[in-house]
Amino acid sequence: MDKILYGLKNNRSFAIASFFVALLILIAAAATLIAPYDPYEAIMANAYLPPSSEHLFGTDKLGRDNFSRVLFGAAYSLSSVLLLVVLIFIVGTSLGVIAGYFGGKTDIVIMRVADMMISFPGMILAIAIAGILGGSLINAMIALIIVTWTKYARLARSMVLKVKERDFVTAAIVNGGKPLHILWQHILPNILPLMVITAAADIGAMMMELAGLSFLGFGSQPPAPEWGLMLNEGRQQLQTAPWLMVFPGLAIFLTVVVFNLWGDALRDVLDPRQEDN
């Protein structure tokens, strides 16, 4: 925490990126207040209106206000992506820590399963899983968790193996520390910074993958205002109503860029390479 506060004061790029992240979250949180229309309200006589002062981003195929939908999409997409990253982080890290600390058969089982998952191309496997489960946001998230946890598990395991050899862990074991206590008090704090950085840098990628699944019809279902889904819905009108693709596309682009820059800057702030100094 101290490092982050220090970073906000002294690392300009981190401060700027953090400002934009905060702004995004604020927009998402205040979507209901900012949005001029109900994003679900279909006034079909107004379908395909180009951007104007009344409808900033135009209207979509059912006459819904595109600006309101992009705003609500921020809340919808951001919250689901943040939840997704937290879930992946928890699942992956805990499995990795267990494998690394206990070793032996537990390690073999967990890591071989992880190896199996890695041997498939990620997005394709996610499409297959989401396809079998049926299209919904929850199922798309489950598919992405199944595909992505291995990265965190492998990273966490290798860090645990390194930390486990340290004298303070041995001392804790000699003092009769229970595994849970040792993991929680001595190991986790030491691996956490790198894990958090990985997670932060993953937000952008996860956002793209979740939007990708929705675009393909395996994620959010209509009428949800999800950016990936909106892209797909606008695709048919690419030449005649381009605003239906441009604005959700721009929203995804900006969000991903902001979170990636923030993830990069966060790494500089928390740089684990300096922890030995």
Add this chain to the structure above:
Amino acid sequence: MKKIYKSAAVATMMGLLTFAVAGCGDDKATPVSNEKLKFGVTNFADSLEPTDNFFGWVVMRYGLGECLSRFDDKMNVVPWLAESWQISDDKLTWTFKINDKAVFSNGDKLTAEIAKESIERAFKNNTRAQSFFTYAEITADGQNLMIRTDKPVPTLPGMLADPLFIIIDTKVTDRDYAKEGPICTGPYMVKSYSKSKAEMVANPNYWDGTVPFKAVDIPTIDDPNTRAMALQSGEIDFAINIAAGDLDLFKNDKYKISEIASLRTVLAQMNMNEGRPLADPKVRAALISCLDRETYNKVLLKDTFIPGKAPVPPSLDYGFDQLNDPNSYNVERAKNLLAEAGWQDTNGDGYVDKNGKNMELDFVYYSGRAELPLYAEATQADAKKIGIKVNMKNVDYNVLDPMRRNGEFDLIISNILTANSGDPEVYLNWYWKTNVNGSQPQNSTGYSNPEFDALSDQLAVEFDPAKRRDLMIKMQQILLNDGVALFFGYPKTNMVSKASVQDADIKPADYYWLTKDIKPAQ
């Protein structure tokens, strides 16, 4: 790693922009010569075996196969490989006279014997043949083909126009029909075929005039947007079914648009089985009444669909204008009907409920056709206005069919050809005749009306066209009164060609695409 994602994000955006810019580029219009024609299509067939699945459609669409009869622009049955036909006095034997000029592309003469074997082959290989008619005996004598049936089959000549009954040279047995196609009588022959691309060449022995192009390439471009772009860029010379949104791009003198009302109906069947909310006729009437079908078709689909009302589209003359839809658009009436049926929003969540349960309807649809998700979403939005919650279930087409048969839906969408045999008899029976132990597998909705069934039985043996028409109008009125389905609209279909292609006209029947009439403009 994240660098990669970042560049991926940038690349996507750049790609998107390039795409948009490419669309704005100049339309290239290289004139078409008689050397080669390029035709952009949608294709579902991975084989050219005409009796397999619905693949016969593709055999006919690509100018390869022909039938004994065909439908003209008004859906009248007219001679094709058979030059005439007549029925015996006992109404049980049809005699077809095969055109003496007809030859296959390998030079073999088409005899009644070959036609007989060809039709028998269709019956042997595909059970769908029996849903048209069953025969007692087929006999051949020179150029005369006799088909005897146990019951009178008034529309038999029209049924034989279905691509399932394409006439193939049964003397040839050493071909791989899936990849090379059968030997047929059409203006073009297969040079190579795969689902993604077909190369056709002129049939040197064509029996019915000259073949205008030496070669025709038929790439499969399933995405409507990509198809439109391929036509703009000159990659293809003409295309089938340009989407509603893109049609405006071709309304200039570089292109010709041929558009007609098709014989298709887009409808959603309603599940009226015991325990389903739609079992109550008032709820069904309310749901139909709340849909603003006029706007769906005129605004959302930009007038490329005709607003729906009755089972049979107005392009077929079966009383569309005289039929009365008791459930035309009226939101107030819909709300009242729901209230009368005991559905009210007692907990204030915006959805009507009864006995503490909200009304929720599962709407099963697929997105292979661009209009289906739109109708489904529009229904969801309009139903919400009267307090009915519609849950969307987007499934693959292969999943949809078993769901229909098993009745796993409240609403299920279809885009169907209504005139399989030249008139809508088969279609009306398929969807609404009482399903007795699986006799009508398409009707899993539980709909059964003895009055309708009685008319259907009369229709089955009626030869007089005027009486047949009357019967089918009465049948439709019963369906409208009972509120059996949401009839969304009737698609117009189109073919868009470069101005240098002549007579690329879309026909009402869905399987005449590449014909001998399409030629380079003079």
